[in-house]
Amino acid sequence: MTPPDSELIVRVVGFDDRAAFGELVTRHQSAVRNFIRHLTGGDAALADDLAQETFIQAYRSLPHFRGESAFPTWLLGIAHNRWRNARRQQREYVPLDADEAAHATVPSPAPAADLRHDLANALRLLSPDEQAAVHLCYQQGLSHSEIAAVLDWPLGTVKTNLARGKEKLRQLLTVWNPLT
Amino acid sequence: MEPTNLTPLPSDRDPLEAWLSAKAPVAPLPDAGFTARVLAALPPPQSSFSWRRLLLYATGTLSGLAVAWWQGGGGPDPMPISSWWNGVLAQIVNLLSFLSDPWWSLAFAGTIVAAAIAFAVWVAWAPPFEEDS
Numbered sequence: 001m002t003p004p005d006s007e008l009i010v011r012v013v014g015f016d017d018r019a020a021f022g023e024l025v026t027r028h029q030s031a032v033r034n035f036i037r038h039l040t041g042g043d044a045a046l047a048d049d050l051a052q053e054t055f056i057q058a059y060r061s062l063p064h065f066r067g068e069s070a071f072p073t074w075l076l077g078i079a080h081n082r083w084r085n086a087r088r089q090q091r092e093y094v095p096l097d098a099d100e101a102a103h104a105t106v107p108s109p110a111p112a113a114d115l116r117h118d119l120a121n122a123l124r125l126l127s128p129d130e131q132a133a134v135h136l137c138y139q140q141g142l143s144h145s146e147i148a149a150v151l152d153w154p155l156g157t158v159k160t161n162l163a164r165g166k167e168k169l170r171q172l173l174t175v176w177n178p179l180t
Numbered sequence: 181m182e183p184t185n186l187t188p189l190p191s192d193r194d195p196l197e198a199w200l201s202a203k204a205p206v207a208p209l210p211d212a213g214f215t216a217r218v219l220a221a222l223p224p225p226q227s228s229f230s231w232r233r234l235l236l237y238a239t240g241t242l243s244g245l246a247v248a249w250w251q252g253g254g255g256p257d258p259m260p261i262s263s264w265w266n267g268v269l270a271q272i273v274n275l276l277s278f279l280s281d282p283w284w285s286l287a288f289a290g291t292i293v294a295a296a297i298a299f300a301v302w303v304a305w306a307p308p309f310e311e312d313s
Binding site for chain 1: 195196197199200201208209211214215217218219221222223225
Protein backbone atom coordinates (compact mmCIF):
# COMPACT_ATOMS: atom_id res chain seq x y z
CA MET A 1 0.00 0.00 0.00
CA THR A 2 1.30 3.44 -0.91
CA PRO A 3 1.82 5.62 2.17
CA PRO A 4 0.09 9.03 2.08
CA ASP A 5 2.10 12.23 1.82
CA SER A 6 1.50 12.97 5.51
CA GLU A 7 3.19 9.72 6.58
CA LEU A 8 6.18 10.37 4.33
CA ILE A 9 6.49 13.90 5.72
CA VAL A 10 6.57 12.55 9.29
CA ARG A 11 9.35 10.16 8.30
CA VAL A 12 11.37 12.94 6.67
CA VAL A 13 10.97 15.37 9.57
CA GLY A 14 11.32 12.82 12.39
CA PHE A 15 14.04 10.55 11.05
CA ASP A 16 15.58 12.45 8.12
CA ASP A 17 14.34 9.57 5.93
CA ARG A 18 15.70 10.46 2.50
CA ALA A 19 13.98 7.56 0.78
CA ALA A 20 10.66 8.98 1.98
CA PHE A 21 11.64 12.39 0.63
CA GLY A 22 12.60 10.76 -2.67
CA GLU A 23 9.12 9.27 -2.85
CA LEU A 24 7.60 12.72 -2.31
CA VAL A 25 9.79 14.15 -5.07
CA THR A 26 8.84 11.35 -7.47
CA ARG A 27 5.15 11.90 -6.75
CA HIS A 28 5.13 15.65 -7.24
CA GLN A 29 7.99 16.37 -9.64
CA SER A 30 5.73 16.37 -12.68
CA ALA A 31 3.32 18.99 -11.35
CA VAL A 32 6.15 21.22 -10.11
CA ARG A 33 8.25 20.93 -13.28
CA ASN A 34 5.24 21.46 -15.52
CA PHE A 35 4.23 24.54 -13.55
CA ILE A 36 7.70 26.09 -13.75
CA ARG A 37 8.07 25.15 -17.41
CA HIS A 38 4.88 27.01 -18.03
CA LEU A 39 6.14 30.04 -16.08
CA THR A 40 9.47 30.05 -17.92
CA GLY A 41 7.81 29.85 -21.31
CA GLY A 42 8.89 26.27 -21.92
CA ASP A 43 12.56 26.62 -20.94
CA ALA A 44 12.97 23.03 -19.73
CA ALA A 45 16.55 23.38 -18.46
CA LEU A 46 15.83 26.50 -16.40
CA ALA A 47 12.57 24.97 -15.17
CA ASP A 48 14.33 21.82 -13.97
CA ASP A 49 16.99 23.87 -12.17
CA LEU A 50 14.29 25.89 -10.41
CA ALA A 51 12.31 22.72 -9.66
CA GLN A 52 15.41 21.21 -8.04
CA GLU A 53 15.87 24.34 -5.92
CA THR A 54 12.18 24.13 -5.03
CA PHE A 55 12.50 20.60 -3.64
CA ILE A 56 15.70 21.41 -1.74
CA GLN A 57 14.01 24.40 -0.13
CA ALA A 58 10.99 22.21 0.61
CA TYR A 59 13.27 19.69 2.33
CA ARG A 60 14.72 22.44 4.53
CA SER A 61 11.33 23.97 5.28
CA LEU A 62 9.44 20.72 5.83
CA PRO A 63 9.68 20.94 9.66
CA HIS A 64 7.70 24.18 9.38
CA PHE A 65 4.99 22.72 7.12
CA ARG A 66 1.79 22.93 9.18
CA GLY A 67 -0.59 21.29 6.73
CA GLU A 68 -2.71 24.43 6.39
CA SER A 69 -2.76 23.77 2.66
CA ALA A 70 -2.31 20.52 0.76
CA PHE A 71 1.32 19.47 0.32
CA PRO A 72 1.25 19.88 -3.51
CA THR A 73 -0.21 23.38 -3.09
CA TRP A 74 2.58 24.25 -0.64
CA LEU A 75 5.17 22.94 -3.10
CA LEU A 76 3.74 24.98 -5.97
CA GLY A 77 3.91 28.06 -3.74
CA ILE A 78 7.63 27.48 -3.16
CA ALA A 79 8.09 26.89 -6.90
CA HIS A 80 6.39 30.18 -7.70
CA ASN A 81 8.64 32.02 -5.23
CA ARG A 82 11.77 30.46 -6.76
CA TRP A 83 10.66 31.47 -10.23
CA ARG A 84 9.78 34.99 -9.07
CA ASN A 85 13.23 35.40 -7.50
CA ALA A 86 14.90 34.11 -10.66
CA ARG A 87 12.86 36.48 -12.80
CA ARG A 88 13.73 39.39 -10.52
CA GLN A 89 17.41 38.59 -11.02
CA GLN A 90 17.14 38.23 -14.76
CA ARG A 91 14.85 41.16 -15.47
CA GLU A 92 14.31 39.86 -18.95
CA TYR A 93 10.56 39.93 -19.05
CA VAL A 94 9.04 42.88 -20.86
CA PRO A 95 5.33 43.02 -20.05
CA LEU A 96 2.93 43.10 -22.97
CA ASP A 97 0.17 45.62 -22.45
CA ALA A 98 -3.42 44.87 -23.28
CA ASP A 99 -3.42 46.74 -26.60
CA GLU A 100 -0.29 44.97 -27.78
CA ALA A 101 -1.77 41.68 -26.70
CA ALA A 102 -4.96 42.45 -28.55
CA HIS A 103 -3.03 43.15 -31.75
CA ALA A 104 -0.46 40.42 -31.33
CA THR A 105 -0.31 38.04 -34.19
CA VAL A 106 -1.77 34.70 -33.37
CA PRO A 107 -1.93 32.86 -36.69
CA SER A 108 -5.35 32.94 -38.24
CA PRO A 109 -6.94 29.57 -38.74
CA ALA A 110 -5.49 28.45 -42.03
CA PRO A 111 -6.62 25.01 -43.11
CA ALA A 112 -3.61 23.37 -41.50
CA ALA A 113 -3.84 25.41 -38.34
CA ASP A 114 -4.84 23.83 -35.12
CA LEU A 115 -6.80 25.31 -32.26
CA ARG A 116 -4.57 23.71 -29.68
CA HIS A 117 -1.49 25.25 -31.26
CA ASP A 118 -3.06 28.69 -31.44
CA LEU A 119 -4.29 28.43 -27.88
CA ALA A 120 -0.77 27.60 -26.70
CA ASN A 121 0.60 30.59 -28.63
CA ALA A 122 -2.07 32.86 -27.22
CA LEU A 123 -1.32 31.70 -23.66
CA ARG A 124 2.30 32.74 -24.14
CA LEU A 125 1.18 36.28 -24.91
CA LEU A 126 -0.42 36.73 -21.50
CA SER A 127 1.45 38.44 -18.66
CA PRO A 128 3.27 36.03 -16.32
CA ASP A 129 0.67 36.56 -13.59
CA GLU A 130 -2.19 35.84 -15.96
CA GLN A 131 -0.38 32.80 -17.32
CA ALA A 132 0.22 31.47 -13.83
CA ALA A 133 -3.41 31.93 -12.82
CA VAL A 134 -4.77 30.33 -16.00
CA HIS A 135 -2.29 27.45 -15.81
CA LEU A 136 -3.04 26.67 -12.17
CA CYS A 137 -6.78 26.90 -12.75
CA TYR A 138 -7.11 24.89 -15.96
CA GLN A 139 -3.99 22.73 -16.27
CA GLN A 140 -3.38 21.96 -12.59
CA GLY A 141 -7.07 22.03 -11.70
CA LEU A 142 -6.68 24.15 -8.55
CA SER A 143 -9.54 26.11 -7.00
CA HIS A 144 -9.38 29.90 -6.76
CA SER A 145 -8.53 29.72 -3.06
CA GLU A 146 -5.76 27.20 -3.71
CA ILE A 147 -4.33 29.46 -6.42
CA ALA A 148 -4.43 32.33 -3.93
CA ALA A 149 -2.41 30.19 -1.50
CA VAL A 150 0.13 29.13 -4.13
CA LEU A 151 0.72 32.61 -5.52
CA ASP A 152 0.30 34.38 -2.18
CA TRP A 153 -2.31 36.68 -3.68
CA PRO A 154 -5.63 37.89 -2.33
CA LEU A 155 -8.57 35.96 -3.78
CA GLY A 156 -9.69 39.06 -5.68
CA THR A 157 -6.32 39.28 -7.46
CA VAL A 158 -6.67 35.68 -8.58
CA LYS A 159 -10.10 36.38 -10.04
CA THR A 160 -8.90 39.59 -11.68
CA ASN A 161 -5.92 37.89 -13.34
CA LEU A 162 -8.08 35.00 -14.52
CA ALA A 163 -10.68 37.38 -15.94
CA ARG A 164 -8.06 39.55 -17.65
CA GLY A 165 -6.25 36.52 -19.02
CA LYS A 166 -9.41 35.03 -20.42
CA GLU A 167 -10.46 38.34 -21.94
CA LYS A 168 -7.12 38.61 -23.73
CA LEU A 169 -7.43 35.02 -24.91
CA ARG A 170 -10.90 35.75 -26.29
CA GLN A 171 -9.50 38.66 -28.27
CA LEU A 172 -6.51 36.67 -29.49
CA LEU A 173 -8.66 33.72 -30.52
CA THR A 174 -11.52 35.70 -32.05
CA VAL A 175 -11.23 33.90 -35.37
CA TRP A 176 -11.84 30.59 -33.65
CA ASN A 177 -14.82 31.70 -31.65
CA PRO A 178 -18.15 31.27 -33.38
CA LEU A 179 -19.89 33.39 -30.73
CA THR A 180 -17.94 36.60 -31.45
CA MET B 181 -12.82 30.22 -43.74
CA GLU B 182 -14.28 28.02 -41.03
CA PRO B 183 -11.64 26.06 -39.12
CA THR B 184 -11.82 22.39 -39.92
CA ASN B 185 -11.06 21.03 -36.46
CA LEU B 186 -13.21 23.25 -34.31
CA THR B 187 -15.15 21.03 -31.99
CA PRO B 188 -18.81 21.92 -31.82
CA LEU B 189 -19.59 23.40 -28.44
CA PRO B 190 -22.76 23.51 -26.42
CA SER B 191 -24.35 26.89 -26.97
CA ASP B 192 -24.78 27.55 -23.23
CA ARG B 193 -21.05 27.23 -22.42
CA ASP B 194 -18.25 29.75 -22.95
CA PRO B 195 -16.14 28.23 -25.78
CA LEU B 196 -12.93 29.53 -24.22
CA GLU B 197 -13.69 27.76 -20.92
CA ALA B 198 -14.30 24.58 -22.86
CA TRP B 199 -11.06 24.89 -24.83
CA LEU B 200 -9.00 25.59 -21.72
CA SER B 201 -10.63 22.71 -19.88
CA ALA B 202 -10.08 20.42 -22.84
CA LYS B 203 -6.39 21.33 -22.76
CA ALA B 204 -6.14 20.06 -19.17
CA PRO B 205 -4.56 18.25 -17.56
CA VAL B 206 -0.95 18.62 -18.58
CA ALA B 207 0.78 15.41 -19.54
CA PRO B 208 2.83 13.98 -16.64
CA LEU B 209 6.56 14.41 -17.10
CA PRO B 210 8.72 11.30 -16.76
CA ASP B 211 11.11 11.49 -13.83
CA ALA B 212 14.18 10.84 -16.05
CA GLY B 213 16.62 10.98 -13.14
CA PHE B 214 15.19 14.17 -11.65
CA THR B 215 14.54 12.63 -8.22
CA ALA B 216 18.08 11.22 -8.08
CA ARG B 217 19.53 14.65 -8.87
CA VAL B 218 17.45 16.27 -6.12
CA LEU B 219 18.49 13.67 -3.55
CA ALA B 220 22.15 14.09 -4.53
CA ALA B 221 21.87 17.85 -4.04
CA LEU B 222 20.34 17.67 -0.56
CA PRO B 223 22.50 18.96 2.30
CA PRO B 224 24.51 16.20 4.01
CA PRO B 225 22.92 14.59 7.07
CA GLN B 226 23.62 16.56 10.22
CA SER B 227 25.78 14.80 12.75
CA SER B 228 24.51 14.57 16.31
CA PHE B 229 27.53 16.60 17.44
CA SER B 230 26.75 20.24 17.98
CA TRP B 231 29.05 22.95 19.24
CA ARG B 232 26.08 24.80 20.66
CA ARG B 233 24.91 21.77 22.64
CA LEU B 234 28.45 21.10 23.89
CA LEU B 235 28.77 24.71 25.00
CA LEU B 236 25.46 24.47 26.82
CA TYR B 237 26.45 21.33 28.71
CA ALA B 238 29.97 22.59 29.48
CA THR B 239 28.64 25.89 30.81
CA GLY B 240 26.18 24.08 33.08
CA THR B 241 28.80 21.66 34.37
CA LEU B 242 31.36 24.37 35.05
CA SER B 243 28.77 26.55 36.77
CA GLY B 244 27.77 23.65 39.01
CA LEU B 245 31.38 22.88 39.89
CA ALA B 246 32.04 26.55 40.63
CA VAL B 247 29.09 26.71 43.02
CA ALA B 248 30.20 23.48 44.69
CA TRP B 249 33.72 24.82 45.04
CA TRP B 250 32.45 28.03 46.59
CA GLN B 251 30.12 26.21 48.99
CA GLY B 252 32.82 23.71 49.89
CA GLY B 253 35.03 26.34 51.44
CA GLY B 254 36.57 27.75 48.32
CA GLY B 255 36.07 31.34 47.43
CA PRO B 256 38.47 34.03 46.63
CA ASP B 257 41.36 32.35 48.42
CA PRO B 258 43.08 29.66 46.41
CA MET B 259 42.96 26.19 47.96
CA PRO B 260 44.66 22.89 47.16
CA ILE B 261 42.78 20.77 44.67
CA SER B 262 42.45 17.84 47.11
CA SER B 263 40.85 20.10 49.67
CA TRP B 264 38.54 21.49 47.03
CA TRP B 265 37.53 18.00 45.93
CA ASN B 266 36.88 16.94 49.52
CA GLY B 267 34.66 19.97 49.83
CA VAL B 268 32.72 18.97 46.72
CA LEU B 269 32.23 15.42 48.05
CA ALA B 270 31.11 16.77 51.41
CA GLN B 271 28.54 18.94 49.72
CA ILE B 272 27.27 16.01 47.66
CA VAL B 273 26.98 13.80 50.74
CA ASN B 274 25.27 16.60 52.58
CA LEU B 275 22.83 17.13 49.70
CA LEU B 276 22.02 13.44 49.46
CA SER B 277 21.61 12.91 53.21
CA PHE B 278 17.85 13.12 52.84
CA LEU B 279 18.02 9.80 50.98
CA SER B 280 18.32 7.99 54.31
CA ASP B 281 14.53 8.33 54.42
CA PRO B 282 13.15 5.45 52.21
CA TRP B 283 10.25 7.57 50.89
CA TRP B 284 12.56 10.35 49.82
CA SER B 285 14.81 7.73 48.31
CA LEU B 286 11.90 6.29 46.31
CA ALA B 287 10.78 9.72 45.14
CA PHE B 288 14.33 10.60 44.12
CA ALA B 289 14.71 7.36 42.13
CA GLY B 290 11.35 7.98 40.41
CA THR B 291 12.39 11.48 39.47
CA ILE B 292 15.67 10.25 38.00
CA VAL B 293 13.90 7.56 35.96
CA ALA B 294 11.28 10.02 34.67
CA ALA B 295 13.99 12.51 33.73
CA ALA B 296 15.94 9.79 31.92
CA ILE B 297 12.84 8.75 29.93
CA ALA B 298 12.06 12.38 29.07
CA PHE B 299 15.65 12.92 27.93
CA ALA B 300 15.59 9.77 25.78
CA VAL B 301 12.33 10.85 24.11
CA TRP B 302 13.73 14.32 23.52
CA VAL B 303 16.90 12.96 21.94
CA ALA B 304 14.89 10.63 19.69
CA TRP B 305 12.33 13.17 18.46
CA ALA B 306 13.71 16.67 18.75
CA PRO B 307 15.06 18.14 15.50
CA PRO B 308 18.84 18.52 15.68
CA PHE B 309 20.28 21.91 16.53
CA GLU B 310 21.38 23.79 13.47
CA GLU B 311 25.09 24.14 13.33
CA ASP B 312 26.40 27.64 13.54
CA SER B 313 27.78 28.27 10.11
